Amino acid sequence: xxxETEIYGRRSIRLRGYDYAQVGAYFVTVGVRxxxxxxxxxxxxxxxxxxxxxxxxxxxxxxxxxxxFVEVDAFVVMPDHMHGIVVIQSEGxxxxxxxxxxxxxxxxxxxPVARALGDVVGAYKSLTTAAYIRGVHDSQWPPFYGRLWQxxxxxxxxxxxxxxxxxxxxxxxxxxxxxxxxxx
Numbered sequence: 545x546x547x548e549t550e551i552y553g554r555r556s557i558r559l560r561g562y563d564y565a566q567v568g569a570y571f572v573t574v575g576v577r578x579x580x581x582x583x584x585x586x587x588x589x590x591x592x593x594x595x596x597x598x599x600x601x602x603x604x605x606x607x608x609x610x611x612x613f614v615e616v617d618a619f620v621v622m623p624d625h626m627h628g629i630v631v632i633q634s635e636g637x638x639x640x641x642x643x644x645x646x647x648x649x650x651x652x653x654x655x656p657v658a659r660a661l662g663d664v665v666g667a668y669k670s671l672t673t674a675a676y677i678r679g680v681h682d683s684q685w686p687p688f689y690g691r692l693w694q695x696x697x698x699x700x701x702x703x704x705x706x707x708x709x710x711x712x713x714x715x716x717x718x719x720x721x722x723x724x725x726x727x728x
Contacts, residue, residue, distance in 0.1 A: 565660040569702035581623035
């Protein structure tokens with residue numbers, strides 16, 4: 545199989561050999577493609593989300609319902625990106641099949657639930673993109689061209705309690721970091 549740099553001219557920003565499905569805490573940043581301020585504005589150091597931003601916030605808050613092994617910690621939706629802390633837990637790695645019973649299959653059959661960090665962020669991006677497209681059609685939200693989100697996302701493995709607290713503070717104070725007259 546060809547390496548990503550051979551195919552796309554890009555290299556992965558992930559830690560080589562690291563298992564992003566293992567139990568732990570992760571800091572993620574997902575950016576809107578083209579840095580368009582589609583989710584609201586920051587005024588006097590406070591985020592004022594528009595309807596699209598509220599949708600992005602609600603989808604993030606709903607990720608534990610979709611992924612029972614995930615807990616969302618501190619997060620903030622900014623006008624052109626979002627930061628969040630995701631905690632992958634050991635429980636909930638399998639979920640019951642919700643389809644109609646298949647002849648010859650016991651009702652206790654289960655299907656694996658994707659549990660890697662990329663699955664969680666990918667689902668978030670997919671769900672928000674679909675909802676945003678509905679908002680463009682139904683509520684005249686500003687359109688985007690191509691993709692709503694940048695192709696990749698930034699992640700950082702949180703290694704200890706000190707780092708967790710530092711990142712919680714970073715997330716909480718992120719609106720204060722907005723440069724006057726523009727987005728960071």
